[in-house]
Amino acid sequence: xxxxxxxxxxxxxxxxxxxxxVFNNIHLMGYAxxxxxxxxxxxxxxxxxxxxxxxxxxxxxxxxxxxxNTAGMASASCxxxxxxxxxxxQMFLPRDADEDFKPSLSSMGFWKYLLYAFLGMLILHATxxxxxxxxxxxxxxxxxxxxxxxxxxTLLCIATELFVRFK
Amino acid sequence: MQNLFDFxxxxxxxxxxxxxxxxxxxSLFSYNGYQKSVYFTTANSVVGxxxxxxxxxxxxxxxxxxxxxxxxxxxxxxxxxxxxxxxxLEAGLDSMEMMEAVQPYTIINALVVNNSLHRSNNxxxxxxxxxxxxxxxxGVVSSSGVVGIVYMVSDHYSIVMPLLNEHSKISxxxxxxxxxxxxxxxxxxxxxxVASGFPRHAKLKVGEVVExxxxxxxxxxxxxxxxxxxxxxxPDGMSYQLRLQLYTDFKRLRNVSVITDYTQPERITLExxxxxxxxxx
Numbered sequence: 001x002x003x004x005x006x007x008x009x010x011x012x013x014x015x016x017x018x019x020x021x022v023f024n025n026i027h028l029m030g031y032a033x034x035x036x037x038x039x040x041x042x043x044x045x046x047x048x049x050x051x052x053x054x055x056x057x058x059x060x061x062x063x064x065x066x067x068x069n070t071a072g073m074a075s076a077s078c079x080x081x082x083x084x085x086x087x088x089x090q091m092f093l094p095r096d097a098d099e100d101f102k103p104s105l106s107s108m109g110f111w112k113y114l115l116y117a118f119l120g121m122l123i124l125h126a127t128x129x130x131x132x133x134x135x136x137x138x139x140x141x142x143x144x145x146x147x148x149x150x151x152x153x154t155l156l157c158i159a160t161e162l163f164v165r166f167k
Numbered sequence: 168m169q170n171l172f173d174f175x176x177x178x179x180x181x182x183x184x185x186x187x188x189x190x191x192x193x194s195l196f197s198y199n200g201y202q203k204s205v206y207f208t209t210a211n212s213v214v215g216x217x218x219x220x221x222x223x224x225x226x227x228x229x230x231x232x233x234x235x236x237x238x239x240x241x242x243x244x245x246x247x248x249x250x251x252x253x254x255x256l257e258a259g260l261d262s263m264e265m266m267e268a269v270q271p272y273t274i275i276n277a278l279v280v281n282n283s284l285h286r287s288n289n290x291x292x293x294x295x296x297x298x299x300x301x302x303x304x305x306g307v308v309s310s311s312g313v314v315g316i317v318y319m320v321s322d323h324y325s326i327v328m329p330l331l332n333e334h335s336k337i338s339x340x341x342x343x344x345x346x347x348x349x350x351x352x353x354x355x356x357x358x359x360x361v362a363s364g365f366p367r368h369a370k371l372k373v374g375e376v377v378e379x380x381x382x383x384x385x386x387x388x389x390x391x392x393x394x395x396x397x398x399x400x401x402p403d404g405m406s407y408q409l410r411l412q413l414y415t416d417f418k419r420l421r422n423v424s425v426i427t428d429y430t431q432p433e434r435i436t437l438e439x440x441x442x443x444x445x446x447x448x
Binding site: 021027030031033050051054055057058061062065066067068069070071072073075076079080082083131132133134135138141 | 184193211
């Protein structure tokens with residue numbers, strides 16, 4: 001139990017409140033509902049405990065599930081993202097990265113961060129919406145939902161990064 | 168042996184990962200066994216209270232539209248009262264009998280506290296539950312038409328499976344005819360549904376009203392669902408499909424009514440039959 005834990009808990013609470021009150025009500029073009037809860041997992045620094053990361057992912061997913069009647073969908077996808085995050089981050093690490101490198105817009109640069117956030121969000125949304133549809137009958141709709149909401153969530157990630165930096 | 172331990176220690180996060188995924192997927196697939204999972208949904212009282220608070224704010228914002236709707240409803244009702252009074256006068260009926268014919272069912276009014284629209288399986292949470300006399304499989308209507316069927320109840324909240332759910336199937340008919348079919352939603356639009364299974368010899372026109380037919384024990388007959396805007400062939404070409412514009416506006420759904428005693432008489436006879444069968448054994 002140290003200050004990082006409480007900062008994460010605070011971040012989780014704020015993100016969940018925003019997600020449930022605001023982002024769950026966004027339906028851009030009728031499909032794109034961004035899951036910004038994944039942003040929290042993308043912020044974990046290099047070398048943090050993988051089991052800890054998995055548990056954070058699971059908890060944020062299950063709380064989201066309870067509030068949105070999506071039993072298991074978000075917890076499965078957030079756990080998957082938590083599993084992939086360290087590997088994903090490794091792909092975009094600068095050559096001289098510290099042991100406790102923290103992925104952010106300022107430390108990675110715009111384009112690298114954009115790609116990092118987009119891939120992460122793509123994993124999250126692809127799992128979530130595939131579990132939601134659970135059929136390949138209307139795969140075009142599912143693809144539209146995955147693509148558009150992942151893109152929207154990436155933009156929101158970058159907006160959050162900018163907001164946090166200039167605050 | 169040492170190698171085996173090393174293996175487990177090095178890959179321990181994989182085991183945690185697989186375990187958490189299994190927990191998630193189990194909860195995902197056991198979701199359909201209703202009553203058990205009520206604590207992991209918006210019918211849970213903590214979550215329900217949060218949503219009630221949120222919805223009290225947003226319902227205030229919607230007041231103007233609701234008012235307009237109410238005024239329109241009032242106007243229609245006033246006209247209906249006039250027409251009915253006229254008929255009553257002409258027929259010289261006993262007023263008690265008339266009342267019974269018009270209002271045979273008990274309804275419970277409830278407020279929508281949470282509503283999803285754009286998933287493939289949308290659900291609505293309402294602020295009345297078991298304590299108010301609501302049970303699964305009861306029909307839910309709004310002032311404009313059919314909303315859906317109660318799916319899960321907790322003490323003070325219920326979850327309704329609306330027409331906008333791929334699992335929802337409602338028996339319906341074209342008003343004024345005996346042709347009936349099944350109403351289902353196709354993912355995409357929130358105001359369009361498809362009624363299928365109408366025979367090839369049926370004469371169906373655009374603009375006709377589709378209503379419930381009273382075959383199931385959930386809805387009484389004659390509750391409007393929507394009107395036809397397109398008649399098309401079914402994929403196998405054996406029957407007609409009707410594309411319906413739904414009367415209920417799910418985007419602005421606030422006040423709904425649950426029909427509580429429609430299933431009662433049938434259930435009682437069924438239960439009596441079941442009792443007599445066990446006695447025979």
